[in-house]
Structure formats: C-alpha cells, structure tokens
Amino acid sequence: MIVDLGSNIGTTVADFAQKFPNARVVGVELDSDNLRLCLNNVAPWKDRCSVLQGAVSDTDGYCTYDRRADSNAFTITCGSSVSEGTTMQTVKAFSLNRIFSDHLSQQPVDYLKMDIEGAEKQVLRSNTEWAQAVRCLKVELHGDYTPEDCLHDLTVLGFHARLDRKHPHCIVGVRRPSKH
Numbered sequence: 416m417i418v419d420l421g422s423n424i425g426t427t428v429a430d431f432a433q434k435f436p437n438a439r440v441v442g443v444e445l446d447s448d449n450l451r452l453c454l455n456n457v458a459p460w461k462d463r464c465s466v467l468q469g470a471v472s473d474t475d476g477y478c479t480y481d482r483r484a485d486s487n488a489f490t491i492t493c494g495s496s497v498s499e500g501t502t503m504q505t506v507k508a509f510s511l512n513r514i515f516s517d518h519l520s521q522q523p524v525d526y527l528k529m530d531i532e533g534a535e536k537q538v539l540r541s542n543t544e545w546a547q548a549v550r551c552l553k554v555e556l557h558g559d560y561t562p563e564d565c566l567h568d569l570t571v572l573g574f575h576a577r578l579d580r581k582h583p584h585c586i587v588g589v590r591r592p593s594k595h
Contacts, residue, residue: 416522418514420471421445421530421555425453431526432460438525441518442466445480445506445532467518471531472508473541479503480532511538511545519548527552536560539568546572553579554586562586 417431422442431440440463444450450468457464470478481503515521527549529535535554539546552574554565562578565586569576574588 416519416524417441418519418524418527419443420511420528421532422453422466423449423530425456425466427528428453428457428464428466429460432457432464438463439522440464441514443469443471443509443514445470445478446504447506465518467509467514468506470506470508470534471511471514471529471538472534473510473537474508475510475513476508477505478508478534479505510542512542515545515548522548524549525551528555529553530555531557533557533560535565536568539565539572543572546574550590552588554588555582556584556586 417435417438417440419428419431419440419442422428422444425442428440428442431438440460442453442457442464444453444466445468447468450466453466457466470480472478515524529538529552531538535556539554554569556562556565566576566578569586569588572588573591575591576586576588579585579587
C-alpha cells in the first residue's frame with residue numbers, strides 16, 4: 416500500500432504503480448486541473464490506483480487555495496474559518512484519519528509521500544492516529560515548518576527520522592520497531 420498526498424499530475428502515482436506492480440496506490444490531489452491530468456496519467460493502472468480530490472488537513476472540512484504567483488505551488492488555508500463559496504477556490508478537506516478509515520481498508524501503509532503545501536505541521540501534530548499504520552514516509556516541508564520541527568514531530572510519532580540527503584526540504588521517517 417502506497418499513499419501519495421499531493422499527487423499533482425500523477426507522475427509519482429504512475430511511477431509507483433509501474434515500479435511496484437503488486438501495490439495499491441491511493442493519491443490525493445487538491446487542484447481540479449491537476450486531478451484531470453493525474454487521472455489520465457494513471458489510467459493504465461486504474462485497477463489498483465485511485466486518486467481523491469481534496470486537501471489533506473488535520474480535520475475534515477474545507478480548504479481554500481490559490482496558485483502562488485511566483486511558482487507552481489499553492490497557498491492553502493484550512494480550518495473552521497473556511498467555508499464553501501469564498502473567492503478563492505474551495506475544496507473539501509480530508510483528515511488522514513478519514514482517508515485511512517474510508518479508503519485504505521485498515522491496511523498498513525508501506526510508504527506515504529506527503530507534499531501538502533504547508534499543512535504538514537498540523538497533520539503531524541494533531542489527530543495523528545493514522546501514523547501508527549505507516550511504515551515509512553517522506554515529508555516535503557513548506558512555509559515556516561523547519562526540518563528540526565519535523566524531525567521532532569516524526570520522532571514523537573514513533574519514526575526514526577532524518578534529513579533526505581537528496582532533497583534538502585524533505586524528511587524521511589521509518590517506523591521504529593515496537594518493543595515486546
């Protein structure tokens with residue numbers, strides 16, 4: 416089981432599907448234009464790949480987003496102050512607990528890629544029951560969430576965590592073996 420949070424146009428989902436022919440891959444993509452391309456790009460593996468449209472947050476609800484002028488990334492705002500019908504684009508937000516319970520059939524997740532445009536801090540600090548089902552993850556950092564903060568948060572969640580040697584804005588975590 417592989418989860419791709421922030422699937423963009425689906426190239427990573429497709430790569431996972433091709434490299435791991437026995438894996439089920441679940442993606443989540445925020446933007447409807449990216450989602451259309453993503454679904455097209457993963458169509459050859461549609462029997463074992465699915466992609467949800469929405470934002471990943473620490474709670475269920477809604478998020479608004481807008482593409483940042485200086486890049487292809489998004490600026491996202493989630494939480495109780497966001498409601499449908501704002502001037503920015505609005506999308507349903509899913510907590511990881513909801514995604515895990517509704518779409519992963521209580522299966523352990525072998526690998527989770529998290530590139531969720533600034534929601535990492537909240538997702539790794541609040542409503543984190545989902546983390547017990549994850550064996551390995553990679554978190555791409557955004558905004559003011561520092562590598563030191565993420566390393567600490569992943570350690571609290573039971574991971575051995577380290578900086579990714581190839582990507583300075585990513586942290587890799589591997590589940591620590593449980594002590595019996």
